[in-house]
Amino acid sequence: PVRPVMAADILARKGGEPLVCLTAYTTPMARLVDAHCDITLVGDSLGMVVHGLPTTLGVTMEMMILHGKAVARGTSRAMLVIDMPFGSYEESPAQAFANARRLMAETGCAAVKLEGGRHMAGTIRFLVERGIPVMAHVGLTPQAVNALGGYKVQGRGADADRVMEDAIAVAEAGAFSVVLEKVPDGLSQRITQRVAIPTIGIGASAHCDGQVLVLDDMLGLFTDFRPKFVKRYGELGTAADEAIAAYAAEVRARRFPASEHVFPDELKGKQP
Ligand code: KIV
Ligand code: NA
DSSP states (O other), rough: OOOOOOOOHHHHHTSOEEEEEEEEEEEHHHHHHHOSSSSEEEEEEEHHTTTTOOOSTTTTTHHHHHHHHHHHTTSSSSSEEEETTTTTTOHHHHHHHHHHHHHHHHHEEEEEEESSSGGGGGHHHHHHHHTEEEEEEEEEEEGHHHHSSSSOOOGGGGGHHHHHHHHHHHHHHSSSSSESOOOHHHHHHHHHOSSSSEEESSSOOOTTSEEEOOOHTTOOSSSSOOOOOOOOOHHHHHHHHHHHHHHHHHTTOOOSOGGSSSSSOOOOOSSS
């Protein structure tokens, strides 16, 4: 069997061929991602993408474990990383350890991801020293949407130092990589040059050591959500809409099921 990608492999890719990362929430999608990506992320974006929540704040440990188990069944080669949900790690390093341990023990994931810069550095160090690889996440941190006042670009102008210091802090705390979300072009390049761990951009720039997107976004599974940083590699939402419309029309016209979809009362010859 193929050896799965581990934290040390990701670290070793600093400055090399860009790391490819996508989210997955289900076994079949995880299989598709596993065939092409270095990292499969069970993002807490699943709260909004598959559960219809307004933000990621309502996502629970139970949701992350349920989807994490499903994704693990479809993952054999890529590194499986699971997001720690809002409220599961911020109180104390001990709380973070207990919940990270649970995510790893119940899903078999190789690492956890948590949001926050300088203020989470102590927690990141605590986990890493105890055997839990941590992917950090700075810039726009969606769990802080209420404090940040929306899903805005982070680190423009005089705000650049803050995001730079957050990235340096999580790298020095021992994170094996850091997501830079909605960080402008030049700043994401300077952070990538400055920190010793791979930067993984989303709404950042091609200077990062890797890229991540939400799978459903890049597949075009939505018709209404089109942020600037999401390139659509497919229009699966349109395809699904057309398929469902065709099914509905055929059912109403009694054209589906046709004879080839129906089981005969008597078996003649070799029929299933
Ligand atoms: O929740 C998520 O999907 C994420 C990635 C987009 C980085 O955190
Ligand atoms: Na997330």
